[in-house]
Amino acid sequence: MxxxxxxTGLVKSFGPARALxxxxxxxxxxxxxxxxxxxxxGKSTTLRILLGLMRADSGQARLLGGDPWxxxxxxxxxxxxxxxxxxLWPGLSGGEVIxxxxxxxxxxxxxxxxxxxxRFALDPRKKGRTYSKGNRQKxxxxxxxxxxxxxxxxxxxxxxxxxxxxxxxxxxxxEEQRRDGRTVLxxxxxxxxxxxxxxxxxxxxxxxxxxxxxxxxLRHLSRTSVQAxxxxxxxxxxxxxxxxxxRADGARVSFDVDAxxxxxxxxxxxxxxxxxxxxxxxxxxxxxxxHYDTTPVxxxx
Amino acid sequence: MNTLxxxxxxxxxxxxxxxxxxxxxxxxxxxxxxxxxxxxxxxxPTAAARQDFVDTSVHNTAFIIAYGPLHxxxxxxxxxxxxxxxPVIVGLVALLLMIRHTRTEEEAxxxxxxxxxxxxxxxxxAAALISVLVGSAVVSALSALALVSAGLGAGGAVVFGLxxxxxxxxFAAAGAIFAQLTAGAGGARGIAIxxxxxxxxxxxxxxxxxxxxxxxxxxxxxxxxAWAGEFRPYAGDRWWIAVPCxxxxxxxxxxAVTLAGRRDLGSGMIQxxxxxxxxxxxxRTPLALAWRLHRGALFSRLAGxxxxxxxxxxxxxxxxxxxxxxGAAARDLLAGLGLRGSxxxxxVDGMMTLAAVVAAAYAIQAALRPRAxxxxxxxxxxxxxxxxxxxxAWSHFLFALLxxxxxxxxxxxxxxxxxxxxxxxxxxxxxxxxxxxxxxxxAVWLFTGVAVALFGLLPRLAxxxxxxxxxxxxxxxxxxxxxxxxxxxxxxxFSHIPKLPAEPLSVLPLAVLTAMAAALxxxxxxxxxxxxxxxx
Numbered sequence: 001m002x003x004x005x006x007x008t009g010l011v012k013s014f015g016p017a018r019a020l021x022x023x024x025x026x027x028x029x030x031x032x033x034x035x036x037x038x039x040x041x042g043k044s045t046t047l048r049i050l051l052g053l054m055r056a057d058s059g060q061a062r063l064l065g066g067d068p069w070x071x072x073x074x075x076x077x078x079x080x081x082x083x084x085x086x087x088l089w090p091g092l093s094g095g096e097v098i099x100x101x102x103x104x105x106x107x108x109x110x111x112x113x114x115x116x117x118x119r120f121a122l123d124p125r126k127k128g129r130t131y132s133k134g135n136r137q138k139x140x141x142x143x144x145x146x147x148x149x150x151x152x153x154x155x156x157x158x159x160x161x162x163x164x165x166x167x168x169x170x171x172x173x174x175e176e177q178r179r180d181g182r183t184v185l186x187x188x189x190x191x192x193x194x195x196x197x198x199x200x201x202x203x204x205x206x207x208x209x210x211x212x213x214x215x216x217x218l219r220h221l222s223r224t225s226v227q228a229x230x231x232x233x234x235x236x237x238x239x240x241x242x243x244x245x246x247r248a249d250g251a252r253v254s255f256d257v258d259a260x261x262x263x264x265x266x267x268x269x270x271x272x273x274x275x276x277x278x279x280x281x282x283x284x285x286x287x288x289x290x291h292y293d294t295t296p297v298x299x300x301x
Numbered sequence: 302m303n304t305l306x307x308x309x310x311x312x313x314x315x316x317x318x319x320x321x322x323x324x325x326x327x328x329x330x331x332x333x334x335x336x337x338x339x340x341x342x343x344x345x346p347t348a349a350a351r352q353d354f355v356d357t358s359v360h361n362t363a364f365i366i367a368y369g370p371l372h373x374x375x376x377x378x379x380x381x382x383x384x385x386x387x388p389v390i391v392g393l394v395a396l397l398l399m400i401r402h403t404r405t406e407e408e409a410x411x412x413x414x415x416x417x418x419x420x421x422x423x424x425x426x427a428a429a430l431i432s433v434l435v436g437s438a439v440v441s442a443l444s445a446l447a448l449v450s451a452g453l454g455a456g457g458a459v460v461f462g463l464x465x466x467x468x469x470x471x472f473a474a475a476g477a478i479f480a481q482l483t484a485g486a487g488g489a490r491g492i493a494i495x496x497x498x499x500x501x502x503x504x505x506x507x508x509x510x511x512x513x514x515x516x517x518x519x520x521x522x523x524x525x526x527a528w529a530g531e532f533r534p535y536a537g538d539r540w541w542i543a544v545p546c547x548x549x550x551x552x553x554x555x556x557a558v559t560l561a562g563r564r565d566l567g568s569g570m571i572q573x574x575x576x577x578x579x580x581x582x583x584x585r586t587p588l589a590l591a592w593r594l595h596r597g598a599l600f601s602r603l604a605g606x607x608x609x610x611x612x613x614x615x616x617x618x619x620x621x622x623x624x625x626x627x628g629a630a631a632r633d634l635l636a637g638l639g640l641r642g643s644x645x646x647x648x649v650d651g652m653m654t655l656a657a658v659v660a661a662a663y664a665i666q667a668a669l670r671p672r673a674x675x676x677x678x679x680x681x682x683x684x685x686x687x688x689x690x691x692x693x694a695w696s697h698f699l700f701a702l703l704x705x706x707x708x709x710x711x712x713x714x715x716x717x718x719x720x721x722x723x724x725x726x727x728x729x730x731x732x733x734x735x736x737x738x739x740x741x742x743x744a745v746w747l748f749t750g751v752a753v754a755l756f757g758l759l760p761r762l763a764x765x766x767x768x769x770x771x772x773x774x775x776x777x778x779x780x781x782x783x784x785x786x787x788x789x790x791x792x793x794x795f796s797h798i799p800k801l802p803a804e805p806l807s808v809l810p811l812a813v814l815t816a817m818a819a820a821l822x823x824x825x826x827x828x829x830x831x832x833x834x835x836x837x
Contacts, residue, residue: 053684053834055831073688076686083685087679092593096580103584104686105687125578129408130573
């Protein structure tokens with residue numbers, strides 16, 4: 001399977017600030033890929049480079065097999081984009097904006113457009129200046145989703161939508177992907193959305209990729225929390241590799257353990273005699289919080 | 302919490318945001334009368350020469366429309382009369398600042414952000430009013446100081462300043478009303494400019510009537526543009542005019558506050574109509590979108606050029622008669638002011654340059670539209686479609702080149718038509734005035750070029766393109782006034798334009814200006830192709 005997007009070692013500076021610092025990203029054709037990171041991590045800059053709006057200082061970016069900077073028009077015929085912060089022309093109605101963007105892209109599916117306007121409960125007759133944030137978002141979503149583009153680039157597409165509309169968005173993306181095998185690059189903060197839509201995710205921080213892979217793999221990489229009551233104090237537990245944050249209170253212990261070390265640790269515990277045992281797999285939240293932590297990348301390692 | 306809580310804080314914010322704007326505005330408007338003092342001292346040093354000038358000028362309808370009625374021939378009277386266009390500038394800045402701090406903030410959602418803090422309902426309006434009042438007070442004080450420093454009497458100087466202060470207050474209050482009417486700042490600005498234009502015309506009618514002993518002089522009371530003149534600085538110093546002016550301003554403020562209390566955040570008194578659910582078949586290219594975005598400004602500019610062109614053309618004939626009335630004295634006087642050629646030619650030159658300046662301002666505004674789209678985040682969705690950057694940018698630049706062209710063509714043709722009808726020479730005057738207007742275009746395009754180059758190469762400084770226009774005018778004026786020589790005068794683009802129809806059509810300066818404009822546009826276009834977009 002080829003990659004719809006492949007980015008290696010991308011670097012981009014704005015004056016003294018380094019927005020991207022060797023970022024890697026690969027999105028397989030036909031998958032929904034989550035693109036995650038705290039505010040200011042460089043998500044929007046990456047998307048703008050992929051759209052040929054900005055030029056990287058160094059590194060490679062390929063999109064649908066082409067160079068996003070030099071083959072802009074050809075590539076843009078095959079993709080649709082929803083910007084992170086949607087603004088509309090104050091004097092144009094939502095319906096006009098949807099039609100205009102669709103036509104500029106080379107046509108859109110009219111039936112699907114009408115269907116999407118209904119499902120998102122959008123009033124297309126209102127002027128751009130009178131829409132709320134959520135409704136502006138809907139205009140951009142309808143314009144992108146009604147196109148026949150093979151790649152959708154969505155920058156926090158559900159910000160400002162109510163939970164009902166978020167659900168509609170998820171349904172539509174799932175349908176589109178099932179039907180046409182479209183590729184979706186979804187930058188998002190909403191974990192439920194990522195969990196329910198994305199097969200693979202890339203997490204970035206301070207312009208660098210800190211984690212990439214399927215959700216299952218990422219969970220596997222994370223730690224399990226263990227609380228146990230033992231027959232006798234477990235000597236040497238703190239010396240085992242992969243054990244973190246150990247707190248011992250006589251025969252009662254609680255600690256976090258890396259997934260590969262779990263087997264050894266359990267053996268050690270049974271040797272001491274287990275009275276009760278609670279173990280909890282990592283939640284997605286913990287996974288993300290670990291990466292969204294604001295301490296510098298170097299300090300984590 | 303009362304409705305004005307937080308006004309002081311918002312006022313500091315407004316003054317902080319406008320510090321440059323207020324500095325330029327106040328210094329420029331208060332220095333201008335000093336220029337008139339030295340000009341009159343140089344050209345009409347004696348009482349007799351000044352009286353000659355007055356005798357000529359009171360018959361010149363265009364002068365009376367532009368500056369108001371002339372009440373005497375002392376230096377103070379002449380200088381403050383000649384400064385009669387300053388109330389228009391004060392009014393314009395006051396209106397635009399008011400709308401900027403009220404409706405623009407509301408439209409951008411910033412008022413909501415501020416309004417949710419411990420800030421009273423009317424604090425935003427009050428802070429905007431006070432900030433304009435502060436600016437007007439500075440203009441007023443500096444202008445009075447300038448006149449006193451030039452050796453004119455203090456009484457007249459203070460009355461002159463007071464007139465400008467109250468003009469600023471009245472227009473600030475009017476701006477506060479317009480800001481309540483529409484949901485968009487653009488609409489509010491449109492209404493403000495139409496009303497300012499109407500106020501200017503009303504003063505013109507009232508002034509001509511006063512000067513010729515007609516019965517319409519009372520109309521001056523309806524136009525705040527006329528109030529500063531009604532104070533009659535150095536011609537009676539009518540202090541008491543301040544009372545009706547303040548009462549009228551208070552009434553306008555009360556109306557604005559009432560309107561503000563009757564509407565919701567974000568809405569206007571005039572409800573926006575819903576638009577079409579689907580785009581018209583033609584709305585499918587960047588150019589079609591640009592047409593949608595530019596047509597309102599284009600049509601209003603064309604209408605403005607036509608109306609002003611007609612008014613200026615209609616009075617041109619009376620100027621050619623002046624020669625018969627005042628003869629050689631007037632001609633000598635005008636030659637002394639650095640003006641050559643017939644009185645009519647002088648008039649045409651002045652009006653054509655004025656039209657070219659207005660056209661250049663429009664050109665800069667239209668050329669910077671894509672920059673506004675970039676900053677607002679509207680360029681990004683466009684450029685994520687197969688539309689190439691240059692095609693997008695050029696669909697706007699086209700209006701920056703052809704819009705002023707059409708505007709000047711309308712201005713010249715209508716002026717020629719109105720003058721031709723009076724002079725019985727339509728066939729001769731229409732092409733002559735059309736030529737005199739269109740020959741200004743290379744200078745206008747140069748400003749399009751400056752705006753395009755800044756947008757492409759130094760986008761964060763793009764708004765400085767507007768500064769190029771007053772700078773160019775100022776250098777030309779300063780150079781001529783202080784006789785700094787050809788080099789400084791030559792920095793003004795307009796000084797190179799041949800003065801048709803009296804002068805021959807010299808192609809070289811036009812070709813050089815056009816080539817410079819083309820080079821700037823090419824450099825800007827290259828910049829647009831190569832740079833990141835958007836740059837915030």
